[in-house]
Amino acid sequence: MHNEQSYSYQHILDAFTQEQLYLISQVKRFFEWYEGDADFRASVNTGRVNDEQQRRMKQIGIDFPVREMALVWENPEIIKECISPKRSSEHADILIKHAELLHDYPLLELWLRFILRQRMRIKEVCKQRRLPDSKNTRFENWRIRRIVSAQSELGGYGHNIDHPILALELSEGCSVQCWFCSFSAQKLGKILDYQENKDFFRGVARACADIFGSKAAGLAMLYYASEPFDNPRYIDYLRDYADITGAVTCTSTAVCADKKWIDDLLAFYRPYNLPWPRLSVLSTKILHKIHDQHTPYELRDVSLLMQLKDSGQPKVLGGRILAQKDDMRQCNGKNDLQGSIPQGSIACVTGFLINLVRKDIKLVSPCYVSEKWSCGYRIFDQASFDTVDDFHSAMLDMIERNMPETPPAHMPLQLRDDLVCRTAEKGFDLVSPNQIHHFQNKSVFQALGELLIKPPVSYADAFDILMDKYGQNPLEVQAVLKNLFNNGFLDEVRFSASRF
Numbered sequence: 001m002h003n004e005q006s007y008s009y010q011h012i013l014d015a016f017t018q019e020q021l022y023l024i025s026q027v028k029r030f031f032e033w034y035e036g037d038a039d040f041r042a043s044v045n046t047g048r049v050n051d052e053q054q055r056r057m058k059q060i061g062i063d064f065p066v067r068e069m070a071l072v073w074e075n076p077e078i079i080k081e082c083i084s085p086k087r088s089s090e091h092a093d094i095l096i097k098h099a100e101l102l103h104d105y106p107l108l109e110l111w112l113r114f115i116l117r118q119r120m121r122i123k124e125v126c127k128q129r130r131l132p133d134s135k136n137t138r139f140e141n142w143r144i145r146r147i148v149s150a151q152s153e154l155g156g157y158g159h160n161i162d163h164p165i166l167a168l169e170l171s172e173g174c175s176v177q178c179w180f181c182s183f184s185a186q187k188l189g190k191i192l193d194y195q196e197n198k199d200f201f202r203g204v205a206r207a208c209a210d211i212f213g214s215k216a217a218g219l220a221m222l223y224y225a226s227e228p229f230d231n232p233r234y235i236d237y238l239r240d241y242a243d244i245t246g247a248v249t250c251t252s253t254a255v256c257a258d259k260k261w262i263d264d265l266l267a268f269y270r271p272y273n274l275p276w277p278r279l280s281v282l283s284t285k286i287l288h289k290i291h292d293q294h295t296p297y298e299l300r301d302v303s304l305l306m307q308l309k310d311s312g313q314p315k316v317l318g319g320r321i322l323a324q325k326d327d328m329r330q331c332n333g334k335n336d337l338q339g340s341i342p343q344g345s346i347a348c349v350t351g352f353l354i355n356l357v358r359k360d361i362k363l364v365s366p367c368y369v370s371e372k373w374s375c376g377y378r379i380f381d382q383a384s385f386d387t388v389d390d391f392h393s394a395m396l397d398m399i400e401r402n403m404p405e406t407p408p409a410h411m412p413l414q415l416r417d418d419l420v421c422r423t424a425e426k427g428f429d430l431v432s433p434n435q436i437h438h439f440q441n442k443s444v445f446q447a448l449g450e451l452l453i454k455p456p457v458s459y460a461d462a463f464d465i466l467m468d469k470y471g472q473n474p475l476e477v478q479a480v481l482k483n484l485f486n487n488g489f490l491d492e493v494r495f496s497a498s499r500f
């Protein structure tokens with residue numbers, strides 16, 4: 001199995017002794033309870049954890065006295081500073097800065113070392129997975145354009161996406177129906193029956209490995225706007241996919257109270273030392289059930305993502321709860337948004353979203369939620385298929401249709417639909433929901449800025465107009481247009497749509 005995640009996660013585990021890992025898993029559980037239960041959080045914050053809560057600590061496998069965590073109520077700012085996502089890249093410095101204080105709280109210090117290493121690993125893995133890996137160059141260049149485009153639109157959030165290239169849904173819809181579902185998942189419909197479709201599924205996996213190469217085809221997930229639990233043979237599909245591509249893929253599930261399901265997932269991932277599955281916790285009651293049903297050490301590598309209403313984690317305002325919020329485009333230099341730009345999407349796939357029940361394919365990439373792209377991803381193209389052979393050719397056709405190596409002459413020179421173009425000092429600014437890109441102090445930028453705020457012309461016409469009407473140097477014109485294309489500023493959806 002060629003899973004780089006397994007290697008890097010093992011590297012983290014190797015930095016700690018077995019005994020330390022037992023302790024870490026207990027501190028992890030303490031903070032899960034703290035995060036997911038408002039009553040317990042209030043007790044901890046005031047330093048008054050009552051007898052019953054202390055008994056429950058023991059009952060769910062937290063063996064240390066609550067006093068070990070006293071820093072949480074005595075000096076909460078230190079904890080916040082240490083675990084703030086903004087600071088994780090400087091983790092060594094933070095621990096050194098607070099070394100003296102943390103010395104009195106060895107369990108907290110141990111846990112902080114563990115989670116800060118984990119954060120660094122996640123960043124590193126995301127970076128690695130964004131690198132070109134596919135044997136299909138057209139697709140790879142398109143993916144790179146979409147990745148920079150997502151970073152431009154989503155800002156800091158965009159840098160934490162690992163951009164898997166494939167999502168293969170094994171059911172129609174989702175049984176969980178979360179109130180906040182940013183993908184607006186429909187009610188559960190048909191399931192991809194394993195007995196009937198084993199060969200079909202393996203054929204699709206083989207086609208993906210053939211088109212992208214086995215390693216790149218491993219950048220996949222077997223769910224998206226669907227719930228893995230809904231397909232009773234989900235783990236068999238995971239096994240088949242790993243068998244063909246060599247990659248063990250991740251699982252996130254919101255069905256956490258079913259002990260057998262979680263035990264089966266743990267058993268599947270255990271031999272690979274991977275930090276999976278990930279559990280989306282929808283209520284405090286479910287959190288308690290998880291803690292009752294599994295020991296801290298069993299869940300050592302499992303992230304609990306708190307999706308409770310009162311968890312304080314803001315939801316992405318897309319899909320079922322679509323709402324517009326202010327972003328950088330409303331900021332005109334005089335008003336200040338005071339750091340309130342929301343996370344713009346929960347989407348991650350930059351490539352193909354495939355539903356194996358409906359037998360349809362969408363070419364997608366993450367973007368900032370809007371009325372038009374309410375699920376937080378753009379759809380560039382769609383196709384349907386019947387057999388594995390159809391699937392193979394539909395995928396190649398979509399690559400051919402939507403992924404030119406260079407901007408075709410007839411492609412409209414039109415900006416991405418999230419961008420606002422504002423004229424600026426000898427040039428222009430492109431304002432995305434999360435960032436401003438400056439193109440200033442060059443006559444070619446000034447000419448291009450004037451062109452971009454007019455109705456769009458074709459790429460070839462733009463080239464001629466900039467040279468003939470604005471008298472710009474052809475090499476500079478070529479470079480600046482290429483820059484717009486390669487950095488994902490141009491609207492390739494409309495270009496794609498004009499072709500099908």
Ligand code: SF4
Pocket residue numbers: 174175176177178180181182183184185224225226227254
């Ligand atoms: S958020 Fe996930 S689990 Fe919840 S309804 Fe949407 S797809 Fe299903």
